[in-house]
Amino acid sequence: MSDLQTPVSLLIADDHQMIIDGIKSMLSGERHFVVNGEANNGEDAWSRIAADPGRCQVLLTDISMPLMSGTELCRKVKEQYPHIKVLFLSMYNSTAVVKEAVLAEADGYILKNTGKDELLSALHRISQDGTYFSQEIVPLLYRQYHKEQQQSAETAQLSAREKEVLALIVKECTSEEIAQKLFISKKTVDTHRAHLLEKSKARSTVGLVRFAIKNGLAEW
């Protein structure tokens, strides 16, 4: 994929400029990698890739970003330009988020609280057609893999409708209001709430909100 003469080109997408600048500084001494693009949101990143797909070999992206999330960005990239490798940079190590990333066909996933060395390891592995997942999240993947078809699901896979209801709950809507907005009965909303409580193992609406936040299921 790359030799010493032609470094691997990177595109960094993160809404925190400090992270971008930090990574650029870290890699400034590296001859194997060169950052030749940056974006502060998913849509911007997508435009840059679409404008010149050959310019970017590895996409280093945050999960939660404005306009377009990292996972959505990843999906689009993998669909259109499967040659581009995607490495996620995330704050969260929750099972659901990791699972989302894997389903989006990510090549790697590292946490922001890891250091320079691990970043370089990840980039090396990924640019050589490998994958790299932080040590902290490997157990999550393992557990996920082995419990996938059990309904125990501490992670819970919510249906589309349930996610819709949850998003409105987080927006401070009452069941009545949600019913009106979705053109369904309040009773149906209650049923969805009950299922959400089960799947998220929450005790109350507050728990649902926490669940939504941790799993990136609501706009913030």
Added chain:
Amino acid sequence: MSDLQTPVSLLIADDHQMIIDGIKSMLSGERHFVVNGEANNGEDAWSRIAADPGRCQVLLTDISMPLMSGTELCRKVKEQYPHIKVLFLSMYNSTAVVKEAVLAEADGYILKNTGKDELLSALHRISQDGTYFSQEIVPLLYRQYHKEQQQSAETAQLSAREKEVLALIVKECTSEEIAQKLFISKKTVDTHRAHLLEKSKARSTVGLVRFAIKNGLAEW
């Protein structure tokens, strides 16, 4: 405070190692500043400062960290070692968080989505006995200053007890449970809740949770 011969020594506290490494990389070319200490939580940072107060001239710290928050760390530092400058690095630009920082006698406050240039400007200003607050948060400070004594207070200043109750609400406790934990009547908890709803302008408990998150009033 410093000349070209003796660079300004920095201590960085952030639970995201990547931020620390990023800043170190950014400053590696700078002769004016030298990072000679790092910590991943507030307590660790405090230990390092207490161990050798002369080693650190500027403390660069995150707001939300495990064990001890950045604001608490700042308070202790300013109380014991007022010569140490404190620059906050934060994800949030909410009025309440900024106010907390200012009340803790911070010398500066910059957002993580700002870049290398602004970081250097901030460090220069602060190390020369000045202050530096990100452009984005200046309006917040201004507004805060002028609306301080009005009860309109879109930010709301919660009492210690109210914060205590709010923290438990976010932890999925019911009013009953909160009452038991704080050894007060459920009725009193209800009163606190009512005041919290007023001050936060929330419609329900969900709104309180959002408020707590946005203002960094609950552990996450």
Added chain:
DNA sequence: GGTAAAATCAGTATAAATACCGACAGGATT
């Protein structure tokens, strides 16, 4: 020593959420 805010508690009433029960239609899967 007065004033203001905070913290405490009570009563009453309504609104909202949760816990159960049961049901049925449609779609996908086996």
Added chain:
DNA sequence: AATCCTGTCGGTATTTATACTGATTTTACC
């Protein structure tokens, strides 16, 4: 054909939260 999941509703009952009004004590501050 049988099964499972999703989405859709209804009834009933209980628990929790919210909206009022009003009150006392403590604390802090001027």
